Amino acid sequence: MGGIPSADRVLSGLDPEQCAAVTAPAGPVCILAGAGTGKTRAITHRIAYRALTGEISGRHVLAVTFTARAAAEMRARLAVLGASGVQARTFHSAALRLMRYFAPRLLDGRAMPELLESKARLVTLAASRAGVRADRTAARDLASEIEWAKSSLVEPAEYPVAAAKSTREPPYEPAKVAEVFAAYEHVKRANGVIDFEDLLRAAVWGIEEHPDVAEQVRTQYRHFVVDEYQDVNPLQQRLLDAWLGGREDLTVVGDASQTIYSFTGATSGYLIDFPRQRRNAVVVRLVRDYRSTPQVVGLANAVIRQARGAEARLRLELVGQRPPGPEPDLRIFPDEPAEAAGVAARCRQLIASGTPAREIAVLFRTNAQSEAYEEALAEAEVPYVVQGAERFFERAEVRQAVLALRAATRSTPSGRRWWRRSSRRSRPPAGSATSPRPVAPRASGGRRSPHLSRSRRSTWARRPSCRSARRPRSSGCHRSPTSWRSSSDGPHSSTRPRSKV
Ligand SMILES: Nc1ncnc2c1ncn2[C@@H]1O[C@H](COP(=O)(O)OP(=O)(O)OP(=O)(O)O)[C@@H](O)[C@H]1O
Known part of the structure; x- marks a missing residue:
């Protein structure tokens, strides 16, 4: 109907x-x-x-x-x-x-500041002002700390205490991170841009x-x-x-x-x-649970049952609604390469026994883990595609590193031998790019940058009172936003797989 x-x-x-x-x-x-x-x-x-x-x-x-x-x-x-x-x-x-609609009223007709798509560049600049030489990884870690602090309503000066309370593991001394954070806010203001947390503020x-x-x-x-x-x-x-x-x-x-x-x-x-x-x-x-078999649901329940503390109070004991399926097979390996090799061997076995590769999925928690799995699958000659991320050996930085290694190793005979062996190992099997697709981490969300431009300072810089924030014990929320103008990668930047806007 x-x-x-x-x-x-x-x-x-x-x-x-x-x-x-x-x-x-x-x-x-x-x-x-x-x-x-x-x-x-x-x-x-x-x-x-x-x-x-x-x-x-x-x-x-x-x-x-x-x-x-x-x-x-x-x-x-x-x-x-x-x-x-x-x-x-x-x-x-x-x-x-909301901001676009009210901008004429809130900003006295001035245009909205531009929204930063990535904190990386300004964080690197801020770090160097604070005397820290931050490479890409360090800049990303610093950006994550800044993002955490801003999302937790923590100001730069409050960062060391708040980070200690929240058992953070900052990439540098907390006082140094606070310094970079303050410099970042400054650089950002000077550039007339705002970040995703500023948008919420x-x-x-x-x-x-x-x-x-x-x-x-x-x-x-x-x-x-x-x-x-x-x-x-x-x-x-x-x-x-x-x-x-x-x-x-x-x-x-x-x-x-x-x-x-x-x-x-x-x-x-x-x-x-x-x-x-x-x-x-x-x-x-x-x-x-309408999605999984009672066997899978039972395993999930067993894991969830381990929860302690406040989460345990709201723990849900799920009941599988689907017809029964096979028992999950839980195997423990000593390390990641062994685990990846075990997974690849199992895929090979399934394919040999008639399961189409396209029906096999390998899930892992972070993109960084794809290297181990891709190597193991290539080694076992299991065709694969990576969903939601580039194949490890096709990533720009990996290709660059491979070129540099190739140049370095080819300068000696033993290097040439090593190179021939290792490139055979790491090369994905021919045709795999068009093959079925098992490896499927979630995509890191592409975020579009809405165009904004610069604005006034005095009113934005006023600190709204803390009165309305309801805070759970564990929130780490110490303060309200000082102003809405403040910073980096969209929320939960490089580490975050969900797109926000
Ligand atoms: N009352 C119902 N009867 C039958 N099937 C249902 C019922 N409710 C949900 N489902 C099925 O369960 C699956 C999950 O539903 P839905 O996407 O709404 O769940 P969800 O909890 O939002 O999922 P997620 O776990 O991704 O958050 C869907 O396939 C849906 O059709």
Whole structure:
């Protein structure tokens, strides 16, 4: 049947817990949802149900996701459900939209400063001003520290204490990092640019310090949904609080066991504390896992059961809904090369027994690990493609290093012999670029740089008060943003696989 679904039809096909989440009354709702339990279904259906019953208008909904892709997925699902006008955006995209709209008012008609796509260049410059010669890796590590600090609402002078409290492992002495951080802010200001954290600060500043802006924003947005709430950082929470302005029509969805961005300042503390902070919150647990076999779900439960501390309170025991499958085979290897060789051998075995290579996936946690796996797969003559990243031996820096090595080793006979042996080993098998694709880390999100340009200092530099930030114990949130003008790679830069805007 075509056409726009009715509210009742939006409820059909939901399980009882999803239904409870969808029909929960206006007010704070906390959906604790394990992987594959239909959380996207629950939140999109909740928005659609409320819109179709006339309780809310889609135009007044702001749904915040962590990636541009998730936002697009949400918009597509909402369109199918007949909920129109909803803004589904990342925090950064929503902040950018707000700043663009209010720029004439907030910036006295001046253009927005340009948004830095990458912190690297300015961090390197700032480091040299602070007497640190930072190569690419060091600049990236420094940028990560700066990003963490800014996302945690930590100012340069506060960095050493905050870093110690958060058991960070800074790339240099904390005082030196603080110096680079301060120099970075200075260089950035001098260049008339802002970074991704500044963009969020700008939106906070715009709302907190300008009652007319706050009123207009809050008239527009009345109902809020935040996806992946376990990965929100103090700066994002501050912006959410500014949007809310004390109102409570907020649905958050998350899973404390899936927190993956603590190193960038994200904290599951907001999710964990949500039911305590909002006593009237409806809490719904989605535990039916529709994606995996009971065997895989059982293994996941066994791992999650190890969680201790605050996360353990919100631990979800998932129940697999799919027909049974094979038992997972857990093997432990002494080191990474041995593990990669073991994985490659298993792939070879599967292919030999008739499994098409395209049906085999090898997942690893970070792009840096691809080298070991690519070498092992090439060695075992298993055809592969790398998804979401360049093949190791095709990366510019690796090609450069290989050329340099080749030049160095060819100057001696033993070097020539070594080179012939090693290049045979590391060369991927012929034709592999077009072969099936097992190795699949997540892509590092390409971020588009919206064009902004320079602005005034005095009002932006005012420090908004700390009053509205709700802070969980572990947040590391010491201060509010000093100004919204301050810095590097988009949020969670080089280390972050999710695209923001
Ligand atoms: N009530 C249901 N009945 C049958 N299948 C369902 C139900 N709810 C969700 N699913 C299926 O489970 C899968 C996961 O759903 P969805 O994408 O909404 O979950 P998710 O929790 O957002 O996923 P993720 O783990 O990626 O966050 C989809 O294939 C969806 O069709």
